[in-house]
Amino acid sequence: MSIATLFEIVLAAVVLGLAIWTITVSETYSAAVGFVAYGLLVALIWVRLDAVDVAMTEAAIGGGLGGIVLLGAAARLRESEAMTAERPGRVVRLCAAALSASIAMVLAVAVLILPDPAPTLAPTVISNAGATGLANPVTNVLMAFRAMDTMLEKVVLMLAIVGVWSLASDQAWGGRPGPRHEADPNGVLAFLARLTPPAGIVIGIYLLWTGADHPGGAFQGGAVLASMWLLVIMAGLADTPPVSSRSLRLILVAGPGVFLVVGLGGLCFGPAFLAYPVAFAKPLILGIEVAMTLTIAATLALLLAGAPERSATR
Template structure:
């Protein structure tokens, strides 16, 4: 047995144990911390499976921005959770455990019953990958082979921010999301908020640009930019923008809007919706990714900031 095999077995055991502990622990804050650690370990598993693009997304969302959302929710529920003494009954907990185990067993059986070799469209995708000029196969699949899915994912993000904003009261509508953060201007948080964003912005843009030929892309780069933006806001160096701002709404719709325009161009001047002209495929895809980078970064940051709670002034 090689060292790599031993490491993978140990990693799988730790992930399973951490998942069970996250579900079983009664404290919400502890469960949130366990979930964040679980997301980071799952990202490591994706790296071991040579799926670096998926690992970057999992680390940024599952262990990063998603963890911040859950930590904020846990902090808001702390007072009400302390007053709540009701716990699920033994029957409810056993039913949930049995259902979870049944789903896991069904997935395992489905994987074991797959034909060998498994049916795949990978050869067709690879044979036509040169039409986009993108060397990264993941970018080829997301922007060409599954272009409709990718565009609809950005529409879902836009609908998500609309849903969050709809939770605002009538008095706060059009105002700024979340509370105004204050931090020690000479503290560690303010120091990091001044030090990290310049490097983080460069890293986010680089992840976007290198996604054409190497692991990376708009979603991963956007998550990094959103993290830097939130760091500045949490340190009190900047405030969240009012949701009635026209430039903010323009950024939010720029990604799916440009994607739709390019798709309609392929329908009007080409053979099908989202059919890129071979001569302009790469510039069009890069243009869409730049617009999506701005949309994703802004949307993720605003989702974490929450619904408008105070006036723009």
């Protein structure tokens, strides 16, 4: 047995054990911490499967921004959780375990009955990859062969922001999301918030640009930019913008808006919706990804900030 195989077995065992512990631990905060660690370990699994793009997304969302959301929710639930001692009964837990096992068995059977070799569109995608000028197969698929799905995902992000903002009270509507953070100006957090963002912004832009030919892309770059913005906000060096800001709203609709305009251009001047002209395919896709990066960065950061809680002047 090689060292690589041994490492994969140990990694799989640790991930499985951590997943079981996360769903069985009684404290919400501990479960959230376990979920963050689980996301980071799953990112390692994706790296072992040579899916670097998926690994970066998993690390940024599952182990990063998603973990911050869960940790914040757990912190808010800590007081009410302490007052509520009710736990699911044995019958409920047994039914949940049986349902989980049944779903796992169905998925296992579905994988086992797949024909060998499994049906795939990879040869078709590879034979037409040169039409876009993109060397990264993941970006090629997302922006060309599954462009409609990618555009609708950005629309879902925009609708998520609308849903979060709709939770604001009438008095706070139009104001700033989340509380105003105050940190020690001479503390470690403020130091990191001054030191890290310049490098983080460069890395985010690099991930966007290199995504055309190497692992990376708009989502990974946008997640890095969002984390840098949140770091500055948490350190008290900047405040969240009011949701009534026109420039903010333009950024939030930039991604799906540019996507839609390019798609309509293909419908009006080409053979189909989102049909890129071969001569301009790569510039158009890069333009869409730049707009999507801004939208993703702003959306992820504002989703974590929450609903408007203060007036625009505070």
